Amino acid sequence: MWMSDLPAFVPFFIAALLALITRGRVRNLIVLATPVLGGLHLWLDVTPGIVAVVPIMEYELILMRADRLSLLFGYLFHITAFFAAIFALHVRDTTQTVSGLLYTGSTLGAVFAGDLITLFIFWELMAISSVFLIWARQSERAIRSGMRYLIIQVTSGVLLFAGAMVQYYHTGSLAFEFIGLEGISGWLIFLAFGIKCAFPLLHNWLTDAYPEATPTGAVFLSAFTTKVAVYALARGFPGTELLIYIGAVMTCFPIFYAVIENDLRRVLAYSLINQLGFMVCGIGIGTALALNGTVAHAFSHVIYKALLFMSMGAVLYRAGTIKSSDLGGLYKSMPKTALLCIIGALSISAFPLFSGFVSKSMIMAAMIEEGYDYLWLVLLFASAGVFHHAGIKVPYFAFFARDSGIRTKEAPLNMLIGMSIAAVLCIFIGTQPHYLYALLPWEVEYWPYDTTHVLTQLQLLIFAALAFVWLNKLGIYPREIPAVNLDSDWLYRKFLPDTARSAYSFMKKTGNRAEDAFDSTLQDAAKSMIRTRLGRFNLAASWPTGSMVFWIAVILGIFLLADATHSIRP
Amino acid sequence: MNGTEPKPRQHLFDNPRNVSLVIRGLYGVCILLFLLDFILHRHVAREWEGITGFYALFGFIACVTIVLTAGQLRKIVKRKEDYYDVDE
Numbered sequence: 001m002w003m004s005d006l007p008a009f010v011p012f013f014i015a016a017l018l019a020l021i022t023r024g025r026v027r028n029l030i031v032l033a034t035p036v037l038g039g040l041h042l043w044l045d046v047t048p049g050i051v052a053v054v055p056i057m058e059y060e061l062i063l064m065r066a067d068r069l070s071l072l073f074g075y076l077f078h079i080t081a082f083f084a085a086i087f088a089l090h091v092r093d094t095t096q097t098v099s100g101l102l103y104t105g106s107t108l109g110a111v112f113a114g115d116l117i118t119l120f121i122f123w124e125l126m127a128i129s130s131v132f133l134i135w136a137r138q139s140e141r142a143i144r145s146g147m148r149y150l151i152i153q154v155t156s157g158v159l160l161f162a163g164a165m166v167q168y169y170h171t172g173s174l175a176f177e178f179i180g181l182e183g184i185s186g187w188l189i190f191l192a193f194g195i196k197c198a199f200p201l202l203h204n205w206l207t208d209a210y211p212e213a214t215p216t217g218a219v220f221l222s223a224f225t226t227k228v229a230v231y232a233l234a235r236g237f238p239g240t241e242l243l244i245y246i247g248a249v250m251t252c253f254p255i256f257y258a259v260i261e262n263d264l265r266r267v268l269a270y271s272l273i274n275q276l277g278f279m280v281c282g283i284g285i286g287t288a289l290a291l292n293g294t295v296a297h298a299f300s301h302v303i304y305k306a307l308l309f310m311s312m313g314a315v316l317y318r319a320g321t322i323k324s325s326d327l328g329g330l331y332k333s334m335p336k337t338a339l340l341c342i343i344g345a346l347s348i349s350a351f352p353l354f355s356g357f358v359s360k361s362m363i364m365a366a367m368i369e370e371g372y373d374y375l376w377l378v379l380l381f382a383s384a385g386v387f388h389h390a391g392i393k394v395p396y397f398a399f400f401a402r403d404s405g406i407r408t409k410e411a412p413l414n415m416l417i418g419m420s421i422a423a424v425l426c427i428f429i430g431t432q433p434h435y436l437y438a439l440l441p442w443e444v445e446y447w448p449y450d451t452t453h454v455l456t457q458l459q460l461l462i463f464a465a466l467a468f469v470w471l472n473k474l475g476i477y478p479r480e481i482p483a484v485n486l487d488s489d490w491l492y493r494k495f496l497p498d499t500a501r502s503a504y505s506f507m508k509k510t511g512n513r514a515e516d517a518f519d520s521t522l523q524d525a526a527k528s529m530i531r532t533r534l535g536r537f538n539l540a541a542s543w544p545t546g547s548m549v550f551w552i553a554v555i556l557g558i559f560l561l562a563d564a565t566h567s568i569r570p
Numbered sequence: 571m572n573g574t575e576p577k578p579r580q581h582l583f584d585n586p587r588n589v590s591l592v593i594r595g596l597y598g599v600c601i602l603l604f605l606l607d608f609i610l611h612r613h614v615a616r617e618w619e620g621i622t623g624f625y626a627l628f629g630f631i632a633c634v635t636i637v638l639t640a641g642q643l644r645k646i647v648k649r650k651e652d653y654y655d656v657d658e
Contacts, residue, residue, distance in 0.1 A: 260640050
């Protein structure tokens with residue numbers, strides 16, 4: 001169709017330019033056609049091994065490096081861009097349309113980057129293009145939150161650049177291959193990836209910003225940034241044992257927050273970190289099965305997570321709120337959205353026949369194969385937990401629970417179509433996993449459907465549901481109440497600003513006091529000077545500019561004379 | 571939101587019988603899945619995994635633990651909704 005080494009981001013950047021100057025149907029056509037044509041190009045023309053290099057001055061940017069790993073993420077992002085675009089088709093906001101396209105393009109640029117400089121460029125472009133999807137909400141909160149998001153994302157890029165420079169200094173190479181935690185460059189790049197991958201304590205940009213984005217913007221955000229980080233970690237740090245422990249923490253701590261969180265899109269943001277944890281564990285294990293599991297899980301995760309974000313976006317769009325304390329009973333007005341949300345919920349919970357089941361189990365299997373028994377139990381705990389908060393809590397409190405009295409319309413047709421495509425994909429991957437398995441980068445025999453696996457997973461999940469029902473009946477389940485829960489962002493949103501503010505006011509007060517003391521000393525000195533005999537002379541009373549000029553003239557005259565007499569001497 | 575519905579329509583879960591039907595169905599499935607542990611042979615990677623009802627108990631206890639712990643966590647981290655809006 002096209003030249004096979006056309007970098008995948010190019011169509012999206014061109015489309016973004018075209019979207020700037022078009023409106024209405026023409027623009028809709030561009031937005032929809034770009035992921036279709038780009039995806040077909042990737043599927044039909046691009047084969048593993050293709051490399052596109054662009055020389056800039058004395059450096060060669062590797063804009064396209066296609067192998068099975070990057071290609072799979074490439075397919076995934078095209079599919080997501082397609083159904084997310086349909087979901088957002090009703091939006092008449094040039095900012096969002098253009099930034100959505102630029103963001104998708106930058107994501108593809110990062111995934112196909114063959115060297116660290118190219119990666120850095122797209123890494124930063126992702127940050128800059130995506131922040132407009134948050135700012136487009138135009139609320140005070142969104143603008144502040146977007147600014148924090150941008151600062152953290154750009155910092156990640158700066159760390160990546162610093163790491164790349166150190167690596168170049170030591171090895172003379174900027175190739176983006178296995179990096180490992182060797183030396184300072186490895187750690188800097190690890191940290192850069194870790195920020196975007198929402199490592200514990202570095203995660204708060206995600207739960208802070210995603211829920212503030214527009215209903216459609218959050219769908220793009222949930223899909224791209226963190227999965228590029230997963231891809232980058234899978235390429236740069238496979239088999240790094242530290243990642244297993246980081247991943248295990250990531251699977252667990254967000255669950256507790258998700259249970260008490262009131263904003264349902266923030267619940268999804270926490271569960272996103274939980275799911276990333278599984279992938280990070282897989283990368284840490286580093287065996288072929290584990291890495292395949294990570295990639296497969298990223299694939300199914302992007303789709304079901306986007307589906308969940310879409311359904312909650314539709315609720316926000318129609319009901320005007322996404323707080324679970326205000327919602328409930330929406331199945332009466334939005335039954336189709338409710339059904340689609342439940343499909344997403346079943347997929348993220350890894351119910352048999354849904355996509356999460358066929359991918360997460362690979363990571364679990366690899367983990368116990370490698371002898372990490374305790375961590376395997378942690379992941380099993382997290383599996384029950386994800387069903388609890390994302391599988392039950394989100395659909396239950398939005399669509400069922402008590403009737404909030406909100407009566408609204410079903411989601412618009414384009415939203416329903418976007419969600420339906422994602423839902424069909426969830427079931428397709430879950431029931432026909434061999435199509436996905438055939439695309440995985442490494443050759444491994446694996447089949448998820450056997451009696452043991454199906455039975456144990458069903459037991460785990462159904463008894464988790466029983467616990468939910470039981471706790472609800474006893475009234476122990478935490479009530480849905482409007483509140484903010486402190487997380488690590490407290491450090492930079494409250495502690496540091498407050499400390500800085502009090503330090504500033506302390507210094508200001510001290511400064512004022514010192515100034516007052518100095519002034520009064522000076523005045524006292526002046527007063528006592530006037531009281532002396534010298535005070536009778538005019539010069540001591542005040543120092544007008546004229547007298548100053550006079551005395552400067554006198555001094556200069558003396559210097560001149562001295563100089564003249566000096567030069568006359570032999 | 572349009573408040574022009576002539577008569578409040580009876581929806582699926584407005585009838586408490588349907589709700590209890592769902593809950594009873596869940597109990598039934600739970601019992602069935604637990605009993606299947608005795609009938610079906612599971613292959614296990616570790617010995618403790620083979621304990622009868624291991625997964626069922628694990629799922630139940632995990633969720634109760636999560637909810638109780640989260641309740642305690644809320645006592646520590648919960649603030650008013652406008653906590654960050656003041657002086658931010």
